[in-house]
Amino acid sequence: MKIMITGIGGVGGYIASVLCANYDDVTLIARRKRKESLQTKGLVVHSDFFGDHTAHPAVTDDPASAGIQDVIFVCVKNYSLEAALTAVLPCIGDDTIVVPVLNGFTYHDTAAALMKRGKIVDSAIYITSSYKEDYSIRQEGRFARIYIGSDDADATKKVYGILNHPGLTCCIAENITVEIWRKFILNCAYNVLTAYYRTSIGGALSQLHGREEFRALLQEAYDVGKAAGVPLPDDIVDDQYDRILGSDDMDATSSLERDIAAGHQSELDTFSGALIRLARQYGVPVPMSEKCYRALV
Numbered sequence: 001m002k003i004m005i006t007g008i009g010g011v012g013g014y015i016a017s018v019l020c021a022n023y024d025d026v027t028l029i030a031r032r033k034r035k036e037s038l039q040t041k042g043l044v045v046h047s048d049f050f051g052d053h054t055a056h057p058a059v060t061d062d063p064a065s066a067g068i069q070d071v072i073f074v075c076v077k078n079y080s081l082e083a084a085l086t087a088v089l090p091c092i093g094d095d096t097i098v099v100p101v102l103n104g105f106t107y108h109d110t111a112a113a114l115m116k117r118g119k120i121v122d123s124a125i126y127i128t129s130s131y132k133e134d135y136s137i138r139q140e141g142r143f144a145r146i147y148i149g150s151d152d153a154d155a156t157k158k159v160y161g162i163l164n165h166p167g168l169t170c171c172i173a174e175n176i177t178v179e180i181w182r183k184f185i186l187n188c189a190y191n192v193l194t195a196y197y198r199t200s201i202g203g204a205l206s207q208l209h210g211r212e213e214f215r216a217l218l219q220e221a222y223d224v225g226k227a228a229g230v231p232l233p234d235d236i237v238d239d240q241y242d243r244i245l246g247s248d249d250m251d252a253t254s255s256l257e258r259d260i261a262a263g264h265q266s267e268l269d270t271f272s273g274a275l276i277r278l279a280r281q282y283g284v285p286v287p288m289s290e291k292c293y294r295a296l297v
């Protein structure tokens with residue numbers, strides 16, 4: 001089984017670590033100092049859920065040299081997807097499965113437009129993980145859950161078999177579009193509000209109007225999804241709201257908050273930006289999302 005992972009940051013580094021513990025032929029695609037660090041020190045992961053692991057897989061910045069792969073995980077930010085996927089196109093044969101592991105609801109179409117060969121299995125991941133200055137990976141919290149799905153049942157089953165190991169809870173989604181939107185609705189509230197207040201979810205919710213704002217952001221994203229024809233269950237907003245308010249992990253932040261706090265490029269456009277564009281298309285009011293977007297852009 002030839003497995004490639006491109007994007008060895010918080011998510012990709014973690015998934016790669018789980019895969020390295022179970023497969024021999026794993027290739028990481030990384031660039032510059034990250035590549036050098038991975039080659040010399042290995043892939044170092046410190047995880048609350050998976051434990052501490054160091055692996056020494058192949059690492060290259062020349063994907064074509066690794067040849068055609070069975071499965072390729074693409075774990076970059078949305079703004080890097082085209083470049084990262086274009087670089088691995090020489091490794092995609094007719095039977096190669098590409099698994100984009102990104103937030104947002106637009107990555108499938110971006111990937112499909114670039115790929116002339118291969119199949120796509122979509123995903124939605126719940127994890128809190130980031131890379132540190134020394135390129136090690138730190139995963140926090142006692143969960144790392146990934147939902148997968150596609151029109152191709154065999155491809156989905158194959159990816160399930162590859163991912164379902166200690167360190168990852170893998171679930172085949174009944175409807176992956178719904179799971180992607182369930183996650184997107186959460187991101188439009190959780191990521192955006194933590195970034196807006198530059199704090200943890202507990203810090204954001206304890207602001208004067210934090211809870212109402214969190215709920216309003218969930219509701220707006222839900223309304224847009226419904227208007228766009230996504231078959232979302234009625235209880236998503238209540239469910240997400242209750243789950244986050246009842247969570248025992250109030251110190252958690254989001255990838256958007258961490259990127260904005262660190263002065264990195266962010267996925268604001270993947271969340272509020274994409275939501276606002278779709279809201280305009282369907283005539284759905286999203287005032288709270290617009291307010292946060294204006295403050296963060």
Ligand SMILES: NC(=O)C1=CN([C@@H]2O[C@H](COP(=O)(O)OP(=O)(O)OC[C@H]3O[C@@H](n4cnc5c(N)ncnc54)[C@H](OP(=O)(O)O)[C@@H]3O)[C@@H](O)[C@H]2O)C=CC1
Nearest residue numbers: 007008009010011075076080083084102103127128129255
């Ligand atoms: N982190 C988290 O806890 C969660 C993140 N997500 C989502 O997962 C996705 C990935 O996020 P995350 O892991 O946090 O991102 P990170 O910023 O931690 O990592 C992205 C990685 O992609 C690499 N990269 C960028 N461009 C290329 C390229 N052209 N070729 C090869 N590698 C490239 C970067 O390396 P370089 O330094 O070379 O640019 C970096 O290692 C995002 O959509 C995010 O929203 C979802 C749930 C939780």
Ligand SMILES: CC(C)(CO)C(=O)C(=O)O
Nearest residue numbers: 125126127128253254255
């Ligand atoms: C929902 C959350 C906060 C954790 O999975 C996330 O998706 C992110 O940090 O981007």
